[in-house]
Amino acid sequence: MKFVDEYRNTKVVEQLANALSNQLTKNWVIMEICGGQTNAFLRFGLDQFLQGKIELIHGPGCPVCVTAVDTIDKILYLAMQPDIILCTFGDMMRVPGSRYDLWTVxxxxxxxxxxxxxxxxxxxARQNPDKKIILxxxxxxxxAPATALSIIVAKKEKIKNFFILSAHVKVPAALKHILNSPGHRLQGILAAGHVCTVMGYQEYKPIASKYGIPITVTGFEPFDLLYGIYRCVYQLENGMCEVENNYSRVVKEEGNHAARQLIEEVYVTIPQRWRGIGEIPDSGLDLSKEYSDFDAKKHFKLESIQTSNQLPQLATDSICIAGAILQGIQKPFQCPAFAxxxxxxxxxxxxxVSSEGACAAYYRYRKSQNFELTGKG
Amino acid sequence: MASSEFTWSCSVPNATKVIQMGHGGGGRLTHQLIDRIFQPVFSNPLLNAQHDGAILPFGNIELAFSTDSYVVQPLFFPGGDIGSLSIHGTVNDLAMCGAKPLYLSASFILEEGFALDQLQKITESMQRTALATGINIVTGDTKVVDRGHGDGLYITTSGIGQIVSKFPISPMSIQPGDAILLSGDIGRHGVTILAARGQLSFETDLISDCADLSRPVLALLQAGIEVHCLRDLTRGGLATAAIELSQKSHLHFLLDEKSIEVGEDVQSCCELLGLNPLYIANEGRFICFVKAEECEKAISILQSHPVSARTHRIGTVREHHPNGLVTAKGIFNSEKVLDMLSGEQLPRIC
Incomplete structure (x- = not known):
């Protein structure tokens, strides 16, 4: 398949792996931010090329995984109200709230x-004027830009039955949060290529220099991933800490102007709660005042709804170490409940739950029934 | 922030007490229904074989008996319709038992308000398909439900065929060393249906692979090839079929991902939507377990039939494994476990 096969070429990838191996003099710890990258690493078994010298830490870049439980409980509550049609992306369907998931509801x-x-x-929403549609x-x-566009069009068309519950989150704020945490072990970062396609990578420059850490914008194919690591290691071995674009066929420094404008037009930045991590300042996107008519939180007065009354909490299970996994402090197979x-x-x-989640990726791409895993801890 | 500072944990979602869509996906939830509800209640030796159909001794011959319901939406799609699907599906199930399909029944659940000309078209399509397949629809039933209680129409077909295989075709017959053959490219039916539902914001030229598989299978059997097992790759796709058979045979199957053919159009859709073609439904593809020595002969027989013209070997049966195991070797030669999906595959967000 064009634009994919070239980046999966085994010869080229093996050459790159040799070059990586030749420049490695010590062990390094690198975080890939995006769940899509985690998935691709394990799917293609790229860990075999890391010589046991590069430890990959899987970042919090799975938006489904980090959506707060309380937000999911509220959406479950809304979905159960009469005359509501709830629309969502597929992999949100099985994410557990405090008691149910969307399939159950x-x-x-x-x-x-x-x-x-x-x-x-x-x-x-257009086809069902007598119902309230919540995205x-x-x-x-x-x-976030695609959501923004739907709101702008809804406003233009004066559609009154379309509402958004925004749980959009921003990567750089989470990255700063992790780098500020005393327990972190990160030495290099692979920035998420898709996010940078929209946002560009200017905002990573102050992060790289403040924390003295190389950040390489990296794609999702085997070649892209290994090249991102190769360049990150090059910087580490040479004492550099720069932001480097290694996904230039897609990413521009300033990002996608039109998409960024949509974000600026529709949202304001707010503190956001991340599942397993807690509240992170400036990490969420909420609808701006101008678009507040479309805000499901306001329209349905969600702040006043105590979801715990509607959905009694089950006893929580303290085995799960999702929080530590989402911050890259522990690996999925270090969890006693894993598999x-x-x-x-x-x-x-x-x-x-999500196919992008680190635990699901480890589970899916384990090498044997004995749960011997790819990506050594 | 150190991990000890976290108080967050996630409660266990409650065990499902009602039917969910995933129960129909052919994956683990479907198997739970069978294993926990149907199988214990209906238990008998013929059912417990859990093959595509039951093998019934009848005088000095054996009959294969199979049934299947069809609820596909939309009713008409590129490459077929619910009518042709309902014939091919049951005919193929009989073929996978090593049987020559003979007679079918057809039951219709019709929704009040369903257009008669649509029904006429579907019925004619069924008859055309039946004639082409060489079987007769010999009995049937009709029920009508209130508007809103059905999706236009549902069809159930049951079929009887005569076993023509000299060797028992069953998961239990699979042996270490067997070659695993795949009859063509995978994923076309599932992606065609997704596209035909109009839910994708792009168009495809894809056509379902919906086809009669009985001819190539009968040709294999008539040539005396030692076929150990056959399975059509319907819901849940190649991976689910292989996992089911490995679990029943308690063997390890090693597949070579590079040799599993996926059309470029299917691959593109899957890459865009985050779907794995190994788990996507087919209606005209099957896997075949043959004695390794007869592999080349079997391939050339299957390749001489248009519906299986692109048959090739995709794997080997390895040693005994207590729970069954399917692993796939990827393009960089790393081997990973193929796991049964819980329910349906869900498109990824990004």
């Missing part, structure tokens, strides 16, 4: 539609 009669793009939700808007800066009590069928924590 759908099976109980809620009208929940899996959409592929926010404009699909707007089309559902559960999740994702990083990658999906035992906790499986994709029966997730104890969100990283086991």
């Amino acid at each position: 759908k099976a109980s009669g809620a009208d929940i539609r899996v959409i592929y793009a926010p404009m699909d939700a707007l089309a559902i 559960f808007a999740i994702g990083f800066e990658t999906t 035992k009590e906790c499986t994709p069928d029966h997730p104890l924590g969100a990283p086991m």
Whole structure:
């Protein structure tokens, strides 16, 4: 397949792996931010090229996994109200709230539609004028512009039955949060190529210099991933800490101007709670005043709803170490519940639910039934 | 922030007490339904074999008996419709038992308000497919449900065929060393249906692979090839079929991902949507376990039939494994476990 096969060419990737091996003089710890990168690493078994000298730490870049439990509980509550159609992306369906997930609520009669793009939700709003359509808007800066566009179009068309529950989150704020935490072991960072496609990479420059850490903008194919690591290691071995674009076929320094404008037009930056991590300042996107008519939180007065009354909490299970995994402090297989009590069928924590979650990726791409794993700890 | 500072943990979602969509996905939830509800209640030796159909002794011959329901949306899609699908599906299930399909029944659940001309078209499509396949629809039933209680129409077909295989075709017959053959490219039916639902914001020229598989299978059997097992790759796709058979045979199957053909159009859709073609439904593809020595002969027989013209070997049966195991060797030669999905595959967010 064009634009994919070239980056999966085994000869080229092996040459790159040799070059990487030749420049390695010591061990390094590198975080790949995006869940898509984690997934691709394990899917292609690229850990075999890291010579046991590079430890990969899997970052919090799975938007489904980091959506706060309280937010999910509120969306579950909303979905169960009459005359509501809830629209969401597919991998949100099985993420557990404090008691239920969206599949369970759908099976109980809620009208929940899996959409592929926010404009699909707007089309559902046009087709169902007697219902209120809520788009559960999740994702990083990658999906935020598409949500923004649907709101702008809704405003222009004076559509009154379309609402957004924004749980959009921003990568750089989370990255700073992790780098500020005393326990972190990061020496290099692979920035998420898709997020940088939208936002560019200027905002990473002060982070690289403040924390003295190389940041390489990296794509998702085997060549891209190994090249991102190769360049990161080059910087580490040479005492450098720069922001480098290694996904230049897609990413420009200033990002995608039109997409950034959509974000600026529609959202304001707010502190956001991340599942497993807690509140991170300046890490969320909420609708600006100008678009507040579309804000599901305001329209349905969500602040006043105590979801715990509607959805009694089960006893929490303290085995799950999702928080430490989402921050890269521990690896999925270090969790006592991994692949035992906790499986994709029966997730104890969100990283086991989404296909982008680190635990699910480790589970899916383990090498044998004995749970010998790729990506050594 | 150190891990000890976290108080967050996530409660266990409650065990599902009602049917969810995932129960129909062919994955682990479907198996739970069978293993926990149907199998214990209906238990008998013929059912417990859990093959694509039951093998019934009848005088000095054996009959294969199979049934399947069809609820596909949309009713008409590129490459077929619910009518042709309902014939091919059951005919293929019989073929996978090593049987020559003979007779089918057809039951219709019709929704009040469903257009008669649509029904006419679907019925004619069924008859055309039946004739082409060489079987007859010999009995049937019709029920009507209130508007809003059905999706236009649902069809159930059941079929009887005569076993023509000299060797028992069953998961239990699979042996270490067997070659695993795949009859063509995978994922076309599933992606065609996704596109035909109009949910994708791009168009494809994809056509479902929906086809009669009985001819190539009968040709293999008539040539006396030692076929140990056959399985069509319907819901849950190649991976789910292989995992099911490995679990029943208690063997390790090693697949070579590089040799599994995925059309460029299917691959593109899957890359865009974050779907894995190994788990996508097919309606005209099967895997075949044959004695390794007869592998080349089997491939050339299958390749002489248009529906299996691109058959090739995709793997080997390895040693005994207590729970069954399927691993796939990827493009960089790393081997990973293929796991049964819980329910349906979900498109990824980014």
